[in-house]
Amino acid sequence: MNPGTRTITVGIDGSRASLDAADWAAREAGRRRLPLRLLHANPRQYVPVRVPDVDVPAGRTRSPLDRAAIQLSYAHPALDIVARGAESPAVLALIEAAAASETLVLGSRGHTDHTGAPSCPAGSVALAVAAGAERPVVLVPAGELPEDERVPVPAGVSPGAAAYRPVVLGLDLERPAGPVVGHAFETAALRGAPLQVVHAWTAAPAAGDPSAAEPGDAPDEEAARRRALTVALGPWRRRFPDTPVAEQVVHGRPGHHLLGACAGAGLLVVGRRTGARLGRAVGTLIHQVACPVAVVPHG
Template sequence: MLPPVMAGVDGSAESLAAAEWAAREAARRDRPLRLVHAWNQQPCEGAGPPSAAAQRRVLRQAEDRIRRTCPGVEVDAEQVEGPATGALLHAAERAELVVLGSRGRSGFTGFVVGSVALGVVARATLPVVLVRAGEEASDEHLPAGDGSPSTRTGYQDVVLGLDLGDPCDEVIEFAFEAARLRGARLHIVHAWQEPSPLGLGPGEIGLVHGPEQADEWLGFLDAVIKVWRDKYPEVEVVETVAEGRARSVLVRAATGASLLVVGRRTSERPAGPRTGPVTHAAVQHVGCPVAVVPHE
């Protein structure tokens, strides 16, 4: 059996939006969809364990929504026991892609990502997509001619945030494949800043300034991407190099995108698994779905 697209569901609005997005992605990839509900037999103090009926209701609600909105997708569902982060990571070992709701249920406003989603992103060995509550199928598409939302138009850009100091094949390939599956344009973005005397950057780029440095970065980006352009000739690519902090440049570039793709280094650090500052900013502040792709 082909590995499924997996969605974690907990009955929240964001997890239902994530499940629906996962169903659309499963259809694009010609994969089955697996809905997973994690429950803890030893909950926080003062809260009792969820009843079996409540657990079944969470999965049934998500299944009903998927069958109503994406009737052609093969769906199965399972309950897993244990602390949510660990249970979801264990279930994800059999998946191709994990999709989670990205806003926590703490009652905060703004783009606050829950601890479970952050924990899975920081530790997963496969791509994780975070989807916000309220995400609709039409949000992925260009508006109709009259400006109204539509699912019959082409897809908005897939945006790839690329660190040219560490261009990773896994991240680049995921972005190109996502654009191919959607028939979307791929917008590749790299942010650069004037180097300090202690770090001039790749090659001789740090020896030039201003527009000349931007041109050098663009040439470097072209060289890195050439093999992928050849592998995916059907994908239209547009490249942007912008001076500024990477997190700010990326948040601006992802406005109106159908998907943002960023990377996460998997090597252990003294403080344990982390998402990194740019990826953390993306999952906290970008409004479109964000795919975090692990790499060595």
């Protein structure tokens, strides 16, 4: 595979969460018609292998990377899969891999240290990578199954024939971000899924009067935000005319409303300003929502 070729890359650490994330990444790679790269950050030397050529050298037992590669090659036989290790620390190796990837996929729970040092709190590597990567990072909760992406079907109907659940986009109109909106629209279009766009706002309180922040005191502002949302989405609607889009403008904190919107969603897409840390709301959503979360950096 040409190193410059865009891929879907997934971090493997041997945990159940990382294997669930790898299966999600394989499905996404199939939808986007991209190769899948498996990456295991490990200080021991590891020779890159191309699946299905995953014969283990004499004297070496199968690593978590070997096992994941074999399982995925059986589950997704048409997929181009490359497995490799990296000697850099996990966060650094994954951030570097993200730069050459269309999307980086990680389990939101799992092992968090691969150097023999005391382990960090669960999810610390995933959060650090999502906060530092230059490309979209999708955090997949443990236990995510293929059927979780789709609406329930009656008994006897193949889950693969079911429609995809909606993609939810959390949009900040004060900092409009084309890459974030584009990622959400493209992902929904690839799945043939509807897109639900949620913009949450709070009225600025008057000086010395926090009670002035009630939504009923700002009907004109709410109407203006609805118009601004429609205008912001207009070019994307024209670019993806077959994608159904629902617009929702709500008063209150974004995390609360996005958590509710994700109850029946297949994916949540949120933005992160390049060079900035993950906001508290995004970190909370990553730990609380039941669906995968795509964190997309933007200018």
